[in-house]
Amino acid sequence: MTVGTDWATAWVRGTIDTVSEHRAELISLDREIGDADHGENLDRGFQAVATKLDTLTPETPADVLKMVASTLISTVGGASGPLLGTAYLKAAGSIAGKTELGSADIVALLTAARDGVVLRGKAEPGDKTMIDAWTPAVEAAAAAEAAGADVPAVLSAAADAAEKGAADTEPLVARKGRASYLGERAIGHRDPGAQSSSLILREAAIAAGEK
Amino acid sequence: MKKLINDPKNVVDESVAGFALAHADLVTLSTEPLFIARSDAPVSGKVGLVSGGGSGHEPLHAGFVGFGMLDAAVPGPVFTSPTPDPIIAATQAVDGGSGVLHIVKNYTGDVLNFETAADLAEAEGITVRTVIVDDDVAVKDSLYTAGRRGVAGTVLVEKIAGAAAERGDSLDEVATVAEKVVAQVRSMGVALTPSVVPHAGEPSFTLADDEIEIGIGIHGEPGRAKISLEPADQIVDRLLEPILEDLPFESGDDVLLFVNGMGGTPQIELYILYRRAAEVLAERGITVTRSLVGNYVTALEMQGASLTVLKLDDELTTLWDAPVQTAALRWGR
Numbered sequence: 001m002t003v004g005t006d007w008a009t010a011w012v013r014g015t016i017d018t019v020s021e022h023r024a025e026l027i028s029l030d031r032e033i034g035d036a037d038h039g040e041n042l043d044r045g046f047q048a049v050a051t052k053l054d055t056l057t058p059e060t061p062a063d064v065l066k067m068v069a070s071t072l073i074s075t076v077g078g079a080s081g082p083l084l085g086t087a088y089l090k091a092a093g094s095i096a097g098k099t100e101l102g103s104a105d106i107v108a109l110l111t112a113a114r115d116g117v118v119l120r121g122k123a124e125p126g127d128k129t130m131i132d133a134w135t136p137a138v139e140a141a142a143a144a145e146a147a148g149a150d151v152p153a154v155l156s157a158a159a160d161a162a163e164k165g166a167a168d169t170e171p172l173v174a175r176k177g178r179a180s181y182l183g184e185r186a187i188g189h190r191d192p193g194a195q196s197s198s199l200i201l202r203e204a205a206i207a208a209g210e211k
Numbered sequence: 212m213k214k215l216i217n218d219p220k221n222v223v224d225e226s227v228a229g230f231a232l233a234h235a236d237l238v239t240l241s242t243e244p245l246f247i248a249r250s251d252a253p254v255s256g257k258v259g260l261v262s263g264g265g266s267g268h269e270p271l272h273a274g275f276v277g278f279g280m281l282d283a284a285v286p287g288p289v290f291t292s293p294t295p296d297p298i299i300a301a302t303q304a305v306d307g308g309s310g311v312l313h314i315v316k317n318y319t320g321d322v323l324n325f326e327t328a329a330d331l332a333e334a335e336g337i338t339v340r341t342v343i344v345d346d347d348v349a350v351k352d353s354l355y356t357a358g359r360r361g362v363a364g365t366v367l368v369e370k371i372a373g374a375a376a377e378r379g380d381s382l383d384e385v386a387t388v389a390e391k392v393v394a395q396v397r398s399m400g401v402a403l404t405p406s407v408v409p410h411a412g413e414p415s416f417t418l419a420d421d422e423i424e425i426g427i428g429i430h431g432e433p434g435r436a437k438i439s440l441e442p443a444d445q446i447v448d449r450l451l452e453p454i455l456e457d458l459p460f461e462s463g464d465d466v467l468l469f470v471n472g473m474g475g476t477p478q479i480e481l482y483i484l485y486r487r488a489a490e491v492l493a494e495r496g497i498t499v500t501r502s503l504v505g506n507y508v509t510a511l512e513m514q515g516a517s518l519t520v521l522k523l524d525d526e527l528t529t530l531w532d533a534p535v536q537t538a539a540l541r542w543g544r
Contacts (some may be wrong), residue, residue: 035430037413045214073327077265077291078320084329120323177319180356181432182212 001102003151007207008061011070012053014203016046020128022199029192033179038080038192045076045084060099063065079177080193081132083121084200090116103145103154107138110158110201114138121176128174128186130193136161137201155205170193212407212414223266227286230273234538237277241304245295247273248283248537258376258385259305260281261492262314262369263298264321265290267406268429271365274539279313280373281537288513289408290319290415290430294323298328299487310338310382312370316388317345330443331364340382342389344368346519349426349434360428363471363519364396364506367531370540374533375472388530392521397454398435401446403425404475406510425449427517429473429510436463443480447487450518455495460520462496467503467531469519473508476516481505485518492520501531507539 019026019042026039049071060062065088072083092110096104115133123129140161144154169191174180179191216222224245231240231247238247246263253259262272263285272284282305287293303313316326320341329339341490346364350356372389380388402424405414413432418424423446426434437505441449460466472478481504489499500523508517521527534543 014500030413031413034415035432036408036415037288039287040292040410074294074296075212077287077324078293079292079323081294081320082323087497121319166282168261176357178357178430179349181360182427186432 001150002102003059003061003208004100005064007101008064009053009058011204012049012064014207015200018199018203019043019046019196022196026192026196029190029195032189033174033182033186034192035178038106040198041076041078041080042196045072045204049074053104060198061101062092062096062098063073065157067110079121080196083117083193086111086116086176087134096210101151103149103151104130106151106154107141107145110134110138110141112161121128123176126172127176128169128179128191128194129171130197131132132164132169132191133165133194133197136165136189152205152208152210155208156203156210159205159210161201162201166194166198212412213426214407214409216409218283219412222409223286225290226266226269228275230538235401237401237536237538238273241300243364245293245306246283246297246301246302246512247276248286248301248304249276249278249281252282252306252497254282255307256309258309258375258382259302259306259307259311260314260369260376260385261285261298261301261305261388262365263287263293263301263325263452264301264316264318265292265430267408267511268508269540272369273322274535275369275538276364276536277534277535277537278544279377279533280369280540291317295328295331298325298408299332302328302332302339303314303335310340310362311337312376312382312385313341313416314365314372314387316365317342317343317358319357319401333444338382340386342372342393345394346393346396347400347428348397348453349399349428360431360432362400363469363517364393364398364422364521365465366507367390367396367469367519367521368463370535371527371530372515373535374530376488377533379499388526392527395458396519397457398517399454400427400429400473400515401425401450402431402473402515403440404514405431406474406513408511412460423512424497425516431510432515443483447484447518451488451491454518454520459490460495460522461498464497465528466492467495467501467521467523468492468499469503471508471517471519472506473513473515474506475514478505484518488518501528507521
């Protein structure tokens with residue numbers, strides 16, 4: 001089976017809701033090792049996405065993702081605006097022109113998104129950033145696709161790995177972003193960017209009808 | 212927590228609107244997107260200077276917009292970088308045909324948003340150079356951190372680069388002067404109490420009644436250590452030693468000594484810090500030839516202060532002394 005523009009739209013709608021629901025939790029995670037604004041900034045960005053989604057008539061999944069990219073870059077601020085915006089922009093580029101996406105397209109999309117974040121933020125796995133959710137997600141998606149999984153299963157594998165990756169940031173010392181100033185004091189706290197990325201990836205799986 | 216605000220969502224917009232009204236002789240306000248520009252911008256033939264960052268550090272940056280300093284300031288939400296859109300708009304608004312210098316404090320969000328804005332402004336034909344300020348010695352500059360933070364030294368960069376632009380230096384020359392200030396300025400701060408971000412409504416970190424945080428950042432990010440409160444002179448020694456070791460500052464140097472308040476500490480205490488810092492510098496054979504004391508780079512209502520030392524030479528001294536006319540710094544004009 002494949003997914004199309006309806007999936008992309010449902011993914012974004014799900015993300016708008018989940019970011020809003022987890023706003024306080026993300027603020028609280030960010031208060032521990034950052035500056036207590038991640039939930040606020042992300043929610044402001046996705047509420048702006050919600051407004052634009054109502055007037056958008058997308059023809060391809062890439063149209064949806066491109067709108068999300070430009071909206072996040074122009075509304076979120078902080079580091080997560082340019083980083084997540086670039087992720088959506090590169091994801092859109094990887095599937096430009098396609099109306100239906102198969103498992104291989106999904107892997108390409110997730111890989112491009114991850115590479116975009118790395119390009120902007122220059123973080124590596126283990127630096128306690130959103131990359132620690134994205135990289136395991138990309139690897140799990142690729143493995144699932146290679147084993148013949150369909151789109152919902154590929155996205156579920158990605159979301160599971162992202163959730164585990166976000167949880168696995170807890171024992172890490174941060175080497176990028178504001179948490180890097182804490183040194184050892186960042187240990188024991190989950191990275192808010194990895195957490196929000198895992199929420200976003202879970203919505204992609206739910207939108208594809210994961211079992 | 213009591214604050215003199217209306218809706219927390221409108222804090223920045225309402226404050227900036229008031230600032231523009233109060234200083235209508237110096238600045239103009241753009242609301243969509245939000246930035247403050249010098250009232251005579253763009254100044255034809257002059258390099259434009261743009262800075263910005265999260266709000267909550269007032270008078271930084273809008274308070275330094277005017278003759279001899281910044282051409283535009285871009286305020287983001289409280290403690291959050293502005294997005295690229297207003298940075299691009301401000302860059303366009305102040306480009307007098309000689310290019311624009313972005314002065315950016317080294318925080319990941321500020322750097323990424325200014326970098327994105329510079330790319331897009333360049334694509335529209337404006338030459339942009341960027342100088343990153345990273346004067347905070349409390350943070351180790353290594354591959355394993357985001358690098359040193361940009362703190363109070365930013366004011367000195369903005370003043371001196373602004374004077375260079377005002378006397379007609381080219382973009383490369385202004386950038387070179389700004390980089391020289393960055394290379395020769397070092398800072399470190401201390402916090403006694405946390406700040407409260409209006410939309411969060413809770414302190415952004417906690418300190419016990421008898422505790423202070425040495426090496427605090429301007430958003431309340433922790434620094435080197437939490438210790439018990441000590442007499443002011445001992446705190447000055449703790450802040451000054453790492454600053455002096457780092458450059459290093461040496462006997463025979465002329466310096467500018469800047470004691471900056473974080474917003475909640477009164478001048479009476481800042482001058483106690485200044486007194487001890489000047490004493491230590493004199494003991495080391497370092498001559499304070501210029502000084503600045505006051506709340507210039509704040510962290511909302513945080514109680515605390517930072518010390519900044521800039522090594523001066525004739526060029527930097529001349530540029531520091533040059534006329535400036537902004538809401539927060541004004542002399543010679």
